[in-house]
Amino acid sequence: xxxxxxxxxxxxxxxxxxxxxxxxxxxxxxxxxxxxxxxxxxxxxxxxxxxxxxxxxxxxxxxxxxxxxxxxxxxxxxxxxxxxxxxxxxxxxxxxxxxxxxxxxxxxxxxxxxxxxxxxxxxxxxxxxxxxxxxxxxxxxxxxxxxxxxxxxxxxxxxxxxxxxxxxxxxxxxxxxxxxxxxxxxxxxxxxxxxxxxxxxxxxxxxxxxxxxxxxxxxxxxxxxxxxxxxxxxxxxxxxxxxxxxxxxxxxxxxxxxxxxxxxxxxxxxxxxxxxxxxxxxxxxxxxxxxxxxxxxxxxxxxxxxxxxxxxxxxxxxxxxxxxxxxxxxxxxxxxxxxxxxxxxxxxxxxxxxxxxxxxxxxxxx
Numbered sequence: 001x002x003x004x005x006x007x008x009x010x011x012x013x014x015x016x017x018x019x020x021x022x023x024x025x026x027x028x029x030x031x032x033x034x035x036x037x038x039x040x041x042x043x044x045x046x047x048x049x050x051x052x053x054x055x056x057x058x059x060x061x062x063x064x065x066x067x068x069x070x071x072x073x074x075x076x077x078x079x080x081x082x083x084x085x086x087x088x089x090x091x092x093x094x095x096x097x098x099x100x101x102x103x104x105x106x107x108x109x110x111x112x113x114x115x116x117x118x119x120x121x122x123x124x125x126x127x128x129x130x131x132x133x134x135x136x137x138x139x140x141x142x143x144x145x146x147x148x149x150x151x152x153x154x155x156x157x158x159x160x161x162x163x164x165x166x167x168x169x170x171x172x173x174x175x176x177x178x179x180x181x182x183x184x185x186x187x188x189x190x191x192x193x194x195x196x197x198x199x200x201x202x203x204x205x206x207x208x209x210x211x212x213x214x215x216x217x218x219x220x221x222x223x224x225x226x227x228x229x230x231x232x233x234x235x236x237x238x239x240x241x242x243x244x245x246x247x248x249x250x251x252x253x254x255x256x257x258x259x260x261x262x263x264x265x266x267x268x269x270x271x272x273x274x275x276x277x278x279x280x281x282x283x284x285x286x287x288x289x290x291x292x293x294x295x296x297x298x299x300x301x302x303x304x305x306x307x308x309x310x311x312x313x314x315x316x317x318x319x320x321x322x323x324x325x326x327x328x329x330x331x332x333x334x335x336x337x338x339x340x341x342x343x344x345x346x347x348x349x350x351x352x353x354x355x356x357x358x359x360x361x362x363x364x365x366x
Contacts, residue, residue, distance in 0.1 A: 029268060029269070029304075029305075029310075029313060030076060030077030030078070030269070031073070031076055031077070031078050031269065031270055031271045031304055032077060032078060032079045032080065032269050032270065033078075033079070033080045033082065033265070033269060033270040034073060034078050034080070034081055034082070034270065034271055034272070034273060035082045035084060035270070035271075035272040035273070035282070035283045036081055036082065036083055036084065036272075036273045037051055037084050037085060037086065037272070037273065037274045037275055037283075038060070038061075038066075038083055038084070038085060038086070038088045038091050038094065038097075038275060039057055039060055039085050039086040039087070039088060039090055039091050039275050040052070040053050040054045040057065040058060040060075040085070040086045040275050041053070041054060041055070041056060041057040041058075041060075041085070041086045041087060041090045041091075042054065042055070042085060042086040042087040042090070042113070043087055043090065043113070043115055043116070044087070044113050044115070044149055044150060044151055044155075045150055046138075046148065046149045046150065046212070047150075047212055047213070047215070047217075047218045047221075048148070048178060048207060048212065048213045048218055048222055049211055049212045049213065050208055050209075050210035050211040050212070050213050050286070051084075051085070051086065051210070051211050051274075051286070052211035052212050053085065053086045053087070053211075053212075054086070057086075057090070057275075058275075059275065059276040060091075060275045060276065061275065061276065061277050061295075061296075063093045063096065063097070065277070065295075065296075066093070066097050067096075067097065067100055069273070069295060069300055070097065070100050070101050070104060070106065071104065072299070072300045072301055073101075073104075073106060073300070074101075074104035074105060074106060075301070076300070076301060076304060078106055079105075079106060079107065080106065080107050080108075080109070081098075081101050081106050081107070081108045081109075082108075082109050082110075082111065083097075083098070083108060083109070083110045083111070084110075084111045084283075085111075085112075086275070087112060087113055087115075087116070088110055088111070088112060089110075089112050089116040089117070089121065090116070094110075094125075095124045095125060095127075095128045096128070098125065098128040098129055098130055099127075099128040099129060101129070102128060102129030107129075107131050108128075108129060108130050108131060109130070109131060109132040109133065109134065110125070110130060110132075110133045110134070111133075111134045111136065111176070112133060112134070112135060112136070113135070113136050113137075113149070113151070113159070114133075114135035114136070114137065114158070114159035114162045114163070115151070115155045115158050115159060115162075116158075116162075117133070117135070117158075117159070117161075117162025117163075117165055117166060118158070118161070118162065118165060119165045119168070121165075122162065122165035122166045122168070122169045122171065123165075123169050125166075125169075125171065126166075126169035126170060126171050130171055131171070131172065132171065132172040132173075132174065133166050133171050133172070133173055133174070134173075134174045134175070134176050134203065135159060135162065135163065135173065135174070135175055135176065136149075136176045136177075136178075137156075137159055137175055137176070137177060137190075138177050138178055138183070139177075139183065139186055139190070140186050140189035140190040140192070140193045141156075141189075142156040142157075144183065144186050147182075147183075148178065148180075148183065160197060163175075163197045163199065164197070167198065172200055173197075173199050173200065174199065174200065174201045174202070174203060175190075175194050175199050175201075175202045175203070176202070176203045176204075176205055176249075177190055177202065177203075177204055177205065178204075178205045178206070178207060178222070179204050179205065179206065179207075179224065179231070180207060180221065180222040180223070180224060181221075181222070181223065181224055181226060181227040182221065184227060184230055184231065184234060187204070187234060187238075190202070191238075191241070191244065191246070194244045195243060195244065199244050200244060200245065201244050201245035201246070201247060202244050202245070202246050202247070203247045203248070203249055204246070204247070204248050204249065204252075205249045205251060206224065206248075206249060206250075206251025206252045206344070206358070207219075207222040207223065207224060207251065208251050208284070208343075208344055208347050208348075209347050209348060210286055210347050211286075224358060225357075225358060228358060228360055228362065228363045229363040231252075231360060232256055232360040232363055235248055235252065235255045235256055235360065236255075236256040236257050239255065239256065239257060250262070250284070250340070250341040250344060251341070251344050252358070252360065253337065253340035253341065253344070253356045253358060253359050253360065254333065254336065254337035254340055254356075254359065254360070254361060255360060256360060256361075258336065259333045259336060259337055259360075259361050260336045260337060261336065261337035261338055261340050261341075263316075263317075263338065264316035264317075264319065264338065264341070264342065265282075265316065266281040266282035266284070266285065266312055266313075266316050266342075266343070267281035267282070267309045267310070267311075267312030267313040267315075267316060268312075268313035268316050268317065270282055271292075271304065271309070272285075272286075273295070274286075276294070276296075277294045277295040277296045278291050278292075278293070278294050279291070279292045279293055279294070279295060279300070279303045279304075279309075280292060281309065281312040281313075281316075282343060283343075284341055284342075284343020284344055284346075284347070285342075285343045285346065287346075290312075292306060292308050292309050292312075293306065293308075316342075319338055319339055319342070321334045321339070323353060324339050324353055324354070324355055325351075325353055325354055325355060326354060326355030327355045327359070327362070328340075328355035328356060328359075329355070331361070333361055337356075339355070339356060340356035340359065341356070344356070345357060
């Protein structure tokens with residue numbers, strides 16, 4: 001089935017009360033990983049924010065709603081919750097929710113800008129069961145970070161203090177930095193910063209034009225298209241780094257030297273839940289056409305087993321070279337990369353069946 005038709009046909013499954021007979025064989029799937037955007041509220045205003053974070057909270061799930069959802073997630077077999085935002089530390093009940101998830105056997109990690117990570121909060125999060133924290137920091141100096149995120153020098157210092165506070169409470173710390181054409185020269189200084197603060201890993205993130213990041217000025221500023229050769233050489237040079245471990249997120253697609261890419265598990269082993277309770281197959285498919293439904297009108301277990309989610313799972317497993325247009329259809333590396341991330345592809349092209357638009361293999365083939 002054409003994947004675009006598939007998505008547009010089933011994007012609003014609030015109307016569906018139970019899985020269809022054809023999908024009965026699929027109900028044993030488990031959302032082992034759930035990304036949960038707990039709030040749109042944020043204390044920064046990053047121009048590249050893909051969830052269009054706001055200065056005030058709006059239409060968030062309540063604490064009782066969240067606790068009930070965690071119980072349902074445990075029953076569905078969820079093993080890992082990745083808490084995001086906005087800025088999740090602005091939710092006063094985050095520690096309570098993580099503690100409840102821990103009690104139900106679900107591990108938790110947090111993605112945060114780190115500004116609010118003082119010693120007290122780090123200790124509380126550790127006591128609740130937080131296993132890891134990824135801190136988004138987009139520069140090696142206050143000035144470089146301010147250019148990307150608008151954070152002050154005082155906030156930059158607070159973030160560095162927060163790294164130490166987490167480590168003192170046995171929370172594993174990872175740093176994340178978005179790469180663009182104008183900050184590739186800051187990669188090595190950023191890695192030096194990570195070493196000085198004994199950070200175990202650094203994740204470099206690619207630009208994805210969702211939310212605020214779809215504004216033309218932001219897209220023009222952050223687009224890596226003209227810098228793919230430089231990026232490919234950088235990725236290959238750092239791929240074997242162990243101090244710290246260096247990772248490149250799915251927005252970069254298949255990366256050198258092997259040009260491999262993970263299997264898509266959207267709707268098959270994972271889902272994404274937004275602050276108001278809308279459910280999507282993953283965090284890379286956030287347009288309304290990909291919305292499965294809302295937990296405020298349909299139980300999460302029904303949405304997970306719905307025809308729309310099952311269709312997404314089948315689509316993720318069934319991508320072939322012949323189903324894609326452009327260079328991916330004839331690429332010799334397809335068996336290893338599977339056409340890369342469809343969500344990122346759609347964000348850049350508006351076409352789920354397009355070839356991955358920023359493929360590094362085009363400019364740096366082995």
